[in-house]
Amino acid sequence: MSEEFVRFCETSEIPSGAKKHAKINGTWVLVCNVKGRLLAVSAICSHQEKPLFTGRVRNCKISCPVHGARFDLETGEALDLPATKPIATYAVRVVGDWVEVKL
Amino acid sequence: MSEQMVEKSREPAPGDARYPGEPSTQEIIARDRVPAPDWVRSESYEFLGDEDISIDRYTDPEFAQKEFDNLWTRTWQFACREEIIPEVGDYYVYDIGRHSFIIARVAEDEVRAYYNACLHRGTMLRAPGTDGCANEFKCSFHGWTWNLDGSLKQALCDWDFPHVKAEQFALPEARVELLAGFVFINMDRNAPSLEEYLGAEFLSHISQWGLEDRYTYCHVSKSLPANWKLSMAAFMEAYHVLDTHPQVAPSNADANSQYDFYGEHVDRFISSLGVVSPHLKGQYTEQDIIDQFTLGDSSVAGDVPRKLGEGETARQRMADIIREAFETQSNTDLSGVSDSELLDCFSYTLFPNTFLFPGISLPMVYRFRPDPDNHRRTIYEVFFLRPVPKDGERPDPAETVYLNDDQSFTEAEGMDPGFGAILDQDTENLILQQAGLEASAKQGITLGNYQEIRIRHFEQAVDKYVEGAA
Numbered sequence: 001m002s003e004e005f006v007r008f009c010e011t012s013e014i015p016s017g018a019k020k021h022a023k024i025n026g027t028w029v030l031v032c033n034v035k036g037r038l039l040a041v042s043a044i045c046s047h048q049e050k051p052l053f054t055g056r057v058r059n060c061k062i063s064c065p066v067h068g069a070r071f072d073l074e075t076g077e078a079l080d081l082p083a084t085k086p087i088a089t090y091a092v093r094v095v096g097d098w099v100e101v102k103l
Numbered sequence: 104m105s106e107q108m109v110e111k112s113r114e115p116a117p118g119d120a121r122y123p124g125e126p127s128t129q130e131i132i133a134r135d136r137v138p139a140p141d142w143v144r145s146e147s148y149e150f151l152g153d154e155d156i157s158i159d160r161y162t163d164p165e166f167a168q169k170e171f172d173n174l175w176t177r178t179w180q181f182a183c184r185e186e187i188i189p190e191v192g193d194y195y196v197y198d199i200g201r202h203s204f205i206i207a208r209v210a211e212d213e214v215r216a217y218y219n220a221c222l223h224r225g226t227m228l229r230a231p232g233t234d235g236c237a238n239e240f241k242c243s244f245h246g247w248t249w250n251l252d253g254s255l256k257q258a259l260c261d262w263d264f265p266h267v268k269a270e271q272f273a274l275p276e277a278r279v280e281l282l283a284g285f286v287f288i289n290m291d292r293n294a295p296s297l298e299e300y301l302g303a304e305f306l307s308h309i310s311q312w313g314l315e316d317r318y319t320y321c322h323v324s325k326s327l328p329a330n331w332k333l334s335m336a337a338f339m340e341a342y343h344v345l346d347t348h349p350q351v352a353p354s355n356a357d358a359n360s361q362y363d364f365y366g367e368h369v370d371r372f373i374s375s376l377g378v379v380s381p382h383l384k385g386q387y388t389e390q391d392i393i394d395q396f397t398l399g400d401s402s403v404a405g406d407v408p409r410k411l412g413e414g415e416t417a418r419q420r421m422a423d424i425i426r427e428a429f430e431t432q433s434n435t436d437l438s439g440v441s442d443s444e445l446l447d448c449f450s451y452t453l454f455p456n457t458f459l460f461p462g463i464s465l466p467m468v469y470r471f472r473p474d475p476d477n478h479r480r481t482i483y484e485v486f487f488l489r490p491v492p493k494d495g496e497r498p499d500p501a502e503t504v505y506l507n508d509d510q511s512f513t514e515a516e517g518m519d520p521g522f523g524a525i526l527d528q529d530t531e532n533l534i535l536q537q538a539g540l541e542a543s544a545k546q547g548i549t550l551g552n553y554q555e556i557r558i559r560h561f562e563q564a565v566d567k568y569v570e571g572a573a
């Protein structure tokens with residue numbers, strides 16, 4: 001199983017409260033550090049496919065800066081209109097100095 | 104003079120009578136070890152009449168429509184706490200009736216309230232009740248976009264809209280004022296300033312509470328099955344404590360609470376805690392009273408032993424317990440804070456729909472909004488505010504917990520179980536009260552001159568706005 005994890009970035013790049021997005025094997029992934037916990041989701045909003053990665057994270061939810069849809073970072077669930085569909089979530093782990101995600 | 108007339112002349116004037124033979128709130132507070140400040144020590148009551156209050160205001164959808172037209176459009180309303188929008192670009196959507204506003208921080212020290220509707224074909228720019236962060240407000244339908252400052256940034260295919268002039272297409276705004284960490288808005292361009300609206304006396308009170316240095320640690324929303332004014336009135340008097348909250352009465356001076364009002368838009372009560380209800384006099388010992396004491400947040404001092412020493416009073420001991428517990432919890436020095444502020448229930452109403460409880464152990468804010476689709480229902484919210492830790496970061500404000508009709512307040516995360524039970528008792532009455540008003544042969548409700556003065560004061564303000572006179 002572990003072979004499916006791929007390196008995302010160094011842990012020092014995402015301190016607590018920070019987030020980072022990158023294209024991994026053709027998929028835009030967003031990793032957020034919520035008070036020491038790493039959570040990975042799609043970096044693209046399920047509503048009109050707008051970039052989600054500059055959105056504000058609060059209480060483990062991210063809000064899309066374009067139209068204000070909000071998603072649960074743990075489950076990907078869409079919490080507010082205009083989004084009605086979830087975003088993908090991905091497994092994350094830390095190996096040594098590296099953050100890895102599994103698509 | 105006949106004997107009957109002499110008897111009559113000894114009767115107090117209407118509104119002057121108080122619970123016979125019992126200490127007043129001021130007398131209770133005057134015995135405390137750490138004395139109370141002037142805002143606690145003052146009294147401001149006047150008799151406002153004793154006529155019945157008409158029932159149609161609670162039952163008639165046309166009355167609700169008049170409120171939407173004349174009251175909600177002209178009053179200052181608490182839209183959100185500033186802590187919800189701490190950074191430039193942060194916004195919160197405040198909805199009242201069919202109206203909706205994007206409350207946005209557009210500069211470090213400037214908040215604006217934009218009417219939440221696209222100027223193209225009307226789509227809401229943000230969903231009701233949501234919050235987030237934006238660099239611009241883009242409509243999801245055809246992509247018209249406004250800058251944070253409300254100016255039109257882009258109308259897609261502007262070659263097709265030569266008649267759209269940017270200067271005429273800025274987002275319309277309501278007025279905004281900030282006070283004590285609260286954002287207030289008013290749709291009426293001609294309304295008095297918030298300062299004038301609330302009055303100098305009240306401002307001298309709120310300026311001493313430090314509510315700007317608190318954060319929301321619990322926020323609960325529930326739809327109540329009664330008109331918004333009826334729902335509010337359920338919290339305006341301590342007269343109901345004996346019957347509605349039997350568990351509270353042994354440690355609450357309910358029938359000798361104090362009632363005041365300040366101008367047209369602010370009123371309050373002070374209900375002393377740690378003393379027995381006059382109705383139950385002689386039935387409880389000081390030890391019973393302290394054992395029965397309900398804290399607004401029992402996580403703070405819930406498990407402190409309450410065994411009283413020789414000659415100790417429940418009220419003094421409880422004040423000491425609360426002082427010590429809150430000092431530890433919030434890392435602050437409360438030695439100068441009066442026993443009354445620590446213990447007692449201070450309930451203020453800011454017309455039309457906000458209650459502030461500035462006390463230390465009961466630190467709530469309530470907001471009541473009419474359900475836009477049903478005049479028999481109210482959107483009720485409770486916020487609990489805690490002091491921001493002195494040496495730590497300001498915690499994120501709590502997410503709103505939405506309760507269903509059949510859920511208890513005790514089920515909300517962060518809600519104290521004892522306090523949740525009190526809110527259940529308060530709101531359970533409303534179902535039968537709304538139904539009873541509609542079933543009644545009597546066309547008005549009858550009020551006590553003193554203990555129910557806040558309801559009269561409030562309904563008189565409602566009348567003034569609804570009739571267009573305010």
Ligand code: FES
Pocket residue numbers: 221222223224225226242243244245246247
């Ligand atoms: S309705 Fe907003 S852009 Fe058309």
Ligand SMILES: [Fe+2]
Pocket residue numbers: 337338343344347348525529
């Ligand atoms: Fe009550």
